[in-house]
Amino acid sequence: MKLQVTLSGFSFGYTVEAAVIEVRDNEGEVVFEDTVKLNKKIPVIPGWTETVDLPTVSLASLLSEIASEYTEAAYNQELKDKTFELEITLTCKNPTSGKVDLVFK
Secondary structure: OEEEEEEEOOOEEEEEEEEEEEEOOOOEEEEEEEEEEEEEEEOOOOOEEEEEEOOOOOHHHHHHHHHOOHHHHHHHHHOOEEEEEEEEEEEOOEEEEEEEEEEOO
């Protein structure tokens, strides 16, 4: 996953410390959470956009929280065609976050 980060103001080294990844079910309960350390310095220049690469994050533990076995049948029953909310928060001096729907097909 790649994030495009656009900041305003001016600085030679704004540090993004980590990305906090949360997945919520349709009741708003967090069913998966992971923190990825980034420690990436981003220059803050008006109009400049920086791409931040996130390492691969496995959602296998999401299924293990819901079902006792990680099988195709469990996936089809518990996750397939269901929508969750994915929120990524970048931790830094001024934390920012974004949300999208996460649909399992």
